[in-house]
Amino acid sequence: MKHIVDMAWTDKIAFEADMDGHKVIVDASEEVGGSDLGPRPKKLMLASLAGCTGVDVVMILKKMKVNIEAFNVIVEADVTDEHPKHYNKIKVVYQFKGKDLPMEKLEKAVKLSEEKYCGVSAVYRKAMEMKTEIRIVE
Known part of the structure; x- marks a missing residue:
């Protein structure tokens, strides 16, 4: 069995992960250039x-x-x-x-x-x- 996560860059430092159709946003804090759109x-x-x-x-x-x-x-x-x-x-x-x-x-x-x-x-x-x-x- 293999697990796959597709992590796409969306803006600044934010990424959107697609895990079996479920979306999770990850980002950095504003003080390091992110937009704080999701967890680290x-x-x-x-x-x-x-x-x-x-x-x-x-x-x-x-x-x-x-x-x-x-x-x-x-x-x-x-x-x-x-x-x-x-x-x-x-x-x-x-x-x-x-x-x-x-x-x-x-x-x-x-x-x-x-x-x-x-x-x-x-x-x-x-x-x-x-x-x-x-x-x-x-």
């Missing part, structure tokens, strides 16, 4: 990780018959000071809301995503330090 490309790496592992966790918890009221994946990353500036540490916070949520099942779902199913997480773990936190909000 590097931050999309964090969104990819959050989306990949989030989908996994929801699917796994549904199979486990765990009912959650709300769920957020918060990704925090440290950026190096030197060029090329890149992420060197990532923390993924899985925040669940619900009553009487079984922590052992939440932990198992997160672990399965991070270690078995999420391809984004698999690549990032090879490149940088990653930490995980699970929070329950009732």
Whole structure:
């Protein structure tokens, strides 16, 4: 299988990505010559990780018959000071809301995503330090 993204330059420093018919605009801030029309490309790496592992966790918890009221994946990353500036540490916070949520099942779902199913997480773990936190909000 091959994944393809077609990234077309649109204006100044902005680009429009076409991913299977879905459009995403990426751009730079105004202070560096962009128009701030969309997120920065590097931050999309964090969104990819959050989306990949989030989908996994929801699917796994549904199979486990765990009912959650709300769920957020918060990704925090440290950026190096030197060029090329890149992420060197990532923390993924899985925040669940619900009553009487079984922590052992939440932990198992997160672990399965991070270690078995999420391809984004698999690549990032090879490149940088990653930490995980699970929070329950009732």
